[in-house]
Amino acid sequence: MEALSVSVACRVTILIATTLLPMLLTSCGKKGPDGEKKTAQKSEDDFLDKDAKPDERKYLLAAKPFFIAIANRKYPDAYALLSTHARARMSFNQFTPAEEQATFQQYESNPYTNVTAEQFAYLMQYVEAARGAPRAPKMLSVFSTDPDVLNRRSREQFGAMDSMFAIGAMPDWIPAAIRRASLRGQIHTELSPQELERVAAQQGVTVEALRKSEDFDPYFNLKVILVEENGLLKVGYFEFLLPSMMD
Numbered sequence: 001m002e003a004l005s006v007s008v009a010c011r012v013t014i015l016i017a018t019t020l021l022p023m024l025l026t027s028c029g030k031k032g033p034d035g036e037k038k039t040a041q042k043s044e045d046d047f048l049d050k051d052a053k054p055d056e057r058k059y060l061l062a063a064k065p066f067f068i069a070i071a072n073r074k075y076p077d078a079y080a081l082l083s084t085h086a087r088a089r090m091s092f093n094q095f096t097p098a099e100e101q102a103t104f105q106q107y108e109s110n111p112y113t114n115v116t117a118e119q120f121a122y123l124m125q126y127v128e129a130a131r132g133a134p135r136a137p138k139m140l141s142v143f144s145t146d147p148d149v150l151n152r153r154s155r156e157q158f159g160a161m162d163s164m165f166a167i168g169a170m171p172d173w174i175p176a177a178i179r180r181a182s183l184r185g186q187i188h189t190e191l192s193p194q195e196l197e198r199v200a201a202q203q204g205v206t207v208e209a210l211r212k213s214e215d216f217d218p219y220f221n222l223k224v225i226l227v228e229e230n231g232l233l234k235v236g237y238f239e240f241l242l243p244s245m246m247d
Contacts, residue, residue: 044068045064047067047137047139047140047185048060048061048064048139048140048141049139049140049141049142052141052142053142055145056142056145056181058233059142059145059180059181059183059226059233060140060141060142060183062226062233062234063140063183063185063224063226063235064140065077065081066078066081066082066224066235066238067137067140067185067187067222067224068137069081070124070134070187070222071134071135071136071137071187071188072134073124073133073134075117075120075121075124076117076121078120079117079120079121080117081234081235082120082234082235083227083229083234083235083236084229085174085178085227085229085236085237086234086235086236086237086238087114087115088113088114088115089111089112089113089115089171090111090112090115090120090123091107091108091111091112091169092107092111092112092123092126093107093108093169093239094169094237094238094239094240095123095124095126095127095240096126096127096130096240097239097241108169127220127240128189129192131189131218131220131240131242132189132190132191132192132195132218132220133189133190134187134188134189134220135187135188135189135190136187136188137185137186137187137188138185138186138187138188138219139185139186140183140184140186141183141184141185142181142182142183143165143166143182143183143184143223144162144166144181144182145180145181145182146162147176147179149162149163149166149167149182150163150166150167150176150179150180150181150182150225151163151176152167152172165184166182166225167179167182167223167225167237168223168237168239169239170225170236170237171237174227174236174237175227178227178228178229178236179225179226179227179236180226180227180228180233181225181226182223182224182225182226183223183224183225183226184221184222184223184224185221185222185224186219186220186221186222186243187219187220187222188217188218188219189218189219189220190218191218193207196210196211199218218243219243220240220241220242220243221240221241221242221243221244222238222239222240222241223238223239223240223241224237224238225237225238
């Protein structure tokens, strides 16, 4: 199978997710007597994949602090967990990917470089505006540890697709030798009043009815690629993504 264009593949994924977003804003959650959504979590590790293989556990634990920092909106803490490679270059597409291919390519051609903690926190505002404010971790699992998949060189039938889901638009200049694992997770969010009205209108219900629905549980996806830097596992690349039919 020929390698897919990263921008085209991402565009297709975004288009599908946008079309299905109202339907995909549903998930399993707990609802209290006041109608407000409650997140069932027995422990701080409850959102980690229970079916992870023994050798994948270290990757879950390595990505966990970054995931929790984002979920708690502690963006300076999340920034501190980024590798030098992640800080060296960030594209706006990592935070809110463009739907149009031309715009996507424009963002990729004009990245932010040597990103500071303040800039990272500023860019996270766009994630909150588009996806909702993070409120709690939902799940986290290891997607792939295959070096060929992590470096877009798999010869398997669906290798190109696996790479697209695993690393997205991760820059090729990040060394292949330090890429260790791709993880995918989800974070519960709280939508703004404007977004609540928009989603309610799309579903043909009132905001009150939407809030009380036991199936309503908005979230966003977070893709994380771990690299080994100075003997430690750190976040080498990340992408915030819309809910998808593949979730």
